[in-house]
Amino acid sequence: MKWIDPHIHCSARTTDDYVKMAEQGIVAVIEPAFWLGQPRTNVGSFIDYYSSLIGWERFRASQYGIKHYCTIGLNSKEANNEALAEEVMEILPRFLPKEGVVAVGEIGYDDQTKLEDKYYRAQLELAKEYDMLVMVHTPHRDKKKGTIKSMEVALEHGLDPNKVIIDHNNEETIQDTLDRGFWAAFTIYPKTKMGNERMVEVVKKFGSDRIIVDSSADWGYSDPLAVPKTANLMLKMGIAEEDVVKTCYSNAILAYGQSGQFNESDWEQKTDADPKELFEGNSVLRGQENNQTKTS
């Protein structure tokens, strides 16, 4: 079966991960711009990071037959460096209209500071100006209040909740998210927060409408196979295939497809994975066989 991981930080992952993801049926991924663990100290670092999301990382994923998309935004943690945040806001419009950029994101609150609020709001305005979707990162601490605030602020700025994906939901926030008409994304973390089994219970209780499963795998302890694993567990636990497909594949297309940049036909057609595109000595595959035939 085919799956989509609509939130994964591929730049932090190895090529082995790509191989396994493709083997497990992941056909498309969305990589939201986030922070790198190490705070950036100048705007050039942001430019290069955004460029790698629309360039090199997309190319790297294509080598494994995976379609790579991204979101562009200033993350909440680094919004706290005001001088730098101002410079980043200047360059964001240069990246938002690029091919394969499906949303402004991931943006929102971390410590829920004044500066986080300022740049969250500024980027909501940008999303409106460019008629774009928004991917919201909800805070890990003081989660419920932060999640509700993220949504209230988005509504206050006149955003259509159907065009906003609220990520990192849990059992405590999902009702509020669905009630307000937003998309509710769930991040499956190994051991902490949402685990695979809990996700099965969520779908049993809340159904599959507007619910999206992702891995948010990054440079920390996380699992790039969280989506296919959760999907398989749901199937094993007796959840209808239709609901599994919706939460682990087609809802992502409904939500992000609104951007016009995320179409099933992109990966249904033959991908650009072409081993001949590689350079001897410089290739990512380094002589491995291309994986594409196995996944299609």
Add this chain to the structure above:
Amino acid sequence: MDSYLSNLLKHLSESETVWFNKKMELIKAAENEKELFFSFSFVQRKIERKEVVVDQRKWFTDELVRLFFILAKEENDPETFYLKFEKLFITSDSKESIALLKSLPFYPYTKGLLNKASEGLRSNVSDIFKAVAIFNEFPQKYFNEMTWNQMILKSLFIDSPLYSIIGIDEKRNLDLNRMLCDYALERIAASRSINPELWRCVTDVSDNRIFSEWEKVFSNGNDFEKSAIGLISKRSKEQISPSYSMLSNISHEKLRYNTWDEIGEALELERKEL
């Protein structure tokens, strides 16, 4: 540029033409570069990608639209133009980088873009490399011998065709000759085949291992290889080696390809079909 514009317009739909003309006006009239930056990227949403062939070169509609956007506002000062290019280049995605580099020969000022062109050659994405290397007048005009030679060698490494490099014969040089012979010898030592286009730039050979290779491929090789040896034999004796006799016995009637361009073109076609 007129033939480019008329060719492009033939391939745009009515609504695309309206958008294109409107944006051209806006960019021309704009006080800052915001409109250019936005439109340059927005091309991917507004212009459907279609192939356009002008002067035997393959372009896409989106690439030509981007080129006209860059040229929309006339710049009277090279530095202003270079800065504009730099800003577009550092935030470009692959398709945009390709369009920017492919367009090098059409800019009002080009000399100062030497570093950008060399950066394109260093790319790991072969289409970005090709945007500089093939069907582009820039390398012949501005690359020094070292950069030129690296470009030729890398073309062979990644199976990018030599025949489509403008100036491929005019810019032959002794150092390139040596690099290519060394590379050929490496391949011979490893019992690997040699791209017959390589010999196009080799004019001075004294190593017997290369002569034996020629003999071998002339009797057992494919049509590309045989034809390549045939073309070498047509060169003057001094250019090969005065003492080398095998080449004088070659009968040219039996050879399938009669020019280097024919060999290169046929090879490229075969690679695409594989």
